[in-house]
Amino acid sequence: MAKGLGGGFPIGAIWAAEPYAELFQPGSHGTTFGGSPLACAAANATLDIIEEDSLLEEIMANSSIWHAALQGLVEQYPQHIAGMRGAGYMVGLALHAEVSTVTTAARNKGLLIVPAGHNTIRLLPALTATLEELAESTRILDEVFAELSA
Numbered sequence: 308m309a310k311g312l313g314g315g316f317p318i319g320a321i322w323a324a325e326p327y328a329e330l331f332q333p334g335s336h337g338t339t340f341g342g343s344p345l346a347c348a349a350a351n352a353t354l355d356i357i358e359e360d361s362l363l364e365e366i367m368a369n370s371s372i373w374h375a376a377l378q379g380l381v382e383q384y385p386q387h388i389a390g391m392r393g394a395g396y397m398v399g400l401a402l403h404a405e406v407s408t409v410t411t412a413a414r415n416k417g418l419l420i421v422p423a424g425h426n427t428i429r430l431l432p433a434l435t436a437t438l439e440e441l442a443e444s445t446r447i448l449d450e451v452f453a454e455l456s457a
Contacts, residue, residue: 309338311434314353318346362434370395373441377430380445384452389426398430399423400448404455412454418447 309320319338323331357363374391377398381388387409389401402409406422413420413428423429430444 312353313346313349314356316346316349318343318350320350357434366395366434369436369438369441372438373445374398376442376445377448380448380452383449384456387452387455393430396430396432396434396436399427400430401427404452408455409451412451413447416447416450418444 308322309318312318312320317339319341321331321336373396374393377391377400381391381400387402387404389403392399392401403426406426406428409428410420410422420428420430432441432444
């Protein structure tokens with residue numbers, strides 16, 4: 308949450324469900340950039356842009372289309388993809404295939420993805436990603452899994 312909140316500038320943040328909020332008291336959790344004026348200004352500017360540009364509404368609309376396309380890959384390549392999970396623009400694809408093989412092949416085709424655990428790849432596009440860019444990520448993954456199937 309903190310990385311996105313600062314729009315790339317480091318700021319500390321924590322979000323806890325009500326029953327756990329009492330576990331954090333002033334001074335019990337520290338951060339280098341947590342409350343600095345610059346970090347707070349960056350976070351405030353980020354939140355302003357998210358609101359002014361209606362980014363959340365756009366993400367919700369675009370992500371449903373993207374998720375459907377990714378689910379199509381899950382169904383098309385069950386020998387390589389065990390499943391999909393996530394919300395919005397944060398998606399994980401659980402793999403049967405070797406994660407490093409997939410991340411390397413995707414990178415060689417222009418798509419940067421990273422492992423998340425030992426059998427999952429994480430797709431985490433920028434909040435400003437367009438439908439066209441999301442479709443391109445799906446197209447590249449389709450090529451990767453098609454090549455692994457050959």
